[in-house]
Amino acid sequence: MKPFSRRITRAILVILIVLFVLASGLVGLHVFAKHKYEHERVQWKDRTLKRLSLLSITNEEISQEFFTLKSGSKPGLDLGWAGENVLVMTNGEYIIYAFRHGFNNGFVNHLLLGHASDGRWLYSTYHFHALIEGSDAPPGSINEFAQRYSAKEFDGKSDVCLQKTWPPEK
Numbered sequence: 001m002k003p004f005s006r007r008i009t010r011a012i013l014v015i016l017i018v019l020f021v022l023a024s025g026l027v028g029l030h031v032f033a034k035h036k037y038e039h040e041r042v043q044w045k046d047r048t049l050k051r052l053s054l055l056s057i058t059n060e061e062i063s064q065e066f067f068t069l070k071s072g073s074k075p076g077l078d079l080g081w082a083g084e085n086v087l088v089m090t091n092g093e094y095i096i097y098a099f100r101h102g103f104n105n106g107f108v109n110h111l112l113l114g115h116a117s118d119g120r121w122l123y124s125t126y127h128f129h130a131l132i133e134g135s136d137a138p139p140g141s142i143n144e145f146a147q148r149y150s151a152k153e154f155d156g157k158s159d160v161c162l163q164k165t166w167p168p169e170k
Helices: 003-054 060-070 142-148
Strands: 086-088 094-100 111-116 121-124 152-154
Touching: 003 094, 003 111, 060 086, 121 142
Parallel strands: none
Antiparallel strands: 086 094, 094 111, 111 121, 121 152
């Protein structure tokens, strides 16, 4: 083999090794980031479910927010039917909820957890920008809310609520 062709072969080999190392690093970084976000989401879910399980309409803050929304007064968020802790349907049903806004980084990060007035626990990974901006009309019932926002029922404890609900599978 000629010295010139050996240099080209070595250069190509070095380039391939560098590309392999870079690709491996990027894959490792992606896996690490995904694990980190999933771990943070699980911790948020655990804390939030514990907090939501202690809240009810008899809680003073929840009760005040519920009656403010039901009366048509504009709460601090000025959303009409959605307060900081309560979503009120036009038929009077409500959901005491918490929402975690994600980062739109390719992982499922948005998460709404809620305890409905009919006793059901609901979760959704719907991206609630229209709701947050106040441009959505209030749903008529919890069932309508669940259909509109891809909410699913769960037991109020398990990690089932970390599964993707939105966008719906086609």
